[in-house]
Amino acid sequence: MQFDYELAPQLGERATIGLIALQSDETVEHDMRRMLPLEGVATYVSRVPSGAEVTNDSLAEMEGNLTGAARLFPLPATFDVVGYGCTSGTSVIGAEVVAGMVKKGCETNAVTDPLTALIAACGRLGVRRIAVLSPYVAEVNTALIAAMERAGLEVGLLGSFNEEREEFAARIAPKSIAAAAEALAKEGIFDALFLSCTNLRTLDVIDGIEAATGLPVLSSNQVLGWHMMQLAGVDPLARFGRLMR
Missing domain, CATH: 3.40.50.12500 (Rossmann fold)
Structure with a gap:
């Protein structure tokens, strides 16, 4: 039929x-x-x-x-x-x-x-000087910072978990991310914090970091x-x- x-x-x-x-x-x-x-x-x-x-x-x-x-x-x-x-x-x-x-x-x-999106978000918020938290090793971070600076951002400070293995980067605890981000914010004067890497579990800690630091917090997935x-x-x-x- x-x-x-x-x-x-x-x-x-x-x-x-x-x-x-x-x-x-x-x-x-x-x-x-x-x-x-x-x-x-x-x-x-x-x-x-x-x-x-x-x-x-x-x-x-x-x-x-x-x-x-x-x-x-x-x-x-x-x-x-x-x-x-x-x-x-x-x-x-x-x-x-x-x-x-x-x-x-x-x-x-x-x-x-995420990089193009970050530049657009910084433009919206008027962000110029930024602190970056990354899970990765130095060579990867160096390329990221260079790309951000070519786009007109000033990277005032970089913090890293120095992790090369993707499976471990994906499992970094949100509380560890929050603690590291809050420590970075105390080390200088910045317009915002950027939590780099789509594999980082950032969504549930953004509000808390913003409250603790008084800074806008941007993450790759956000x-x-x-x-x-x-x-x-x-x-x-x-x-x-x-x-x-």
């Missing part, structure tokens, strides 16, 4: 967004589903191969796999924005290269990443989610720290 049917429009009456997460990332997809409004917004996630250890070489290797990861989104879908979920990877590969590789693999109006919604033309329903105040 055969039935006739009608075709419905693409899901996502408000927006359609995509996220390319690292294979090794345990946090960013979970955080995005907590932050982003679900009603009327279709969200699709793909994964890109990534190394178990985070070095500039392993980050650079992702460039060649970004287009393939974007091609794994549903083929008929057209996106308002696609986010690439790697702060340090963007600093090594370059935001323009990332955007070009993603656009080769899917149809999207915009591409962003700014990425905020910027994706901005580019998609959707007012976020979730609160993004001071970005929504």
Whole structure:
């Protein structure tokens, strides 16, 4: 028995967004589903191969796999924005290269990443001098700081957990992140704190760090989610720290 049917429009009456997460990332997809409004917004996630250890070489290797990861989104879908979920990877590969590789693999109006999103968020908040907390080793941090400074930010201080293994970076306890961030804030005069890395569990400590330090606190996943919604033309329903105040 055969039935006739009608075709419905693409899901996502408000927006359609995509996220390319690292294979090794345990946090960013979970955080995005907590932050982003679900009603009327279709969200699709793909994964890109990534190394178990985070070095500039392993980050650079992702460039060649970004287009393939974007091609794994549903083929008929057209996106308002696609986010690439790697702060340090963007600093090594370059935001323009990332955007070009993603656009080769899917149809999207915009591409962003945590570094591009951070620059946009700092512009919104009037942030110039920033302290950075990273989980990673010196060579990765050096590339990140250089990219931030090329974008016009002044990195006044860097703190790090000096962890090379991605699986351990993903499991750093939020209370350890908060303690380190609050210690950094006491070491100088800054406009904001930045918690770098999409694998860090930052969302639940942002408000507490802001209360303890009196500074705006930005994290990779927070700014990425905020910027994706901005580019998609959707007012976020979730609160993004001071970005929504």
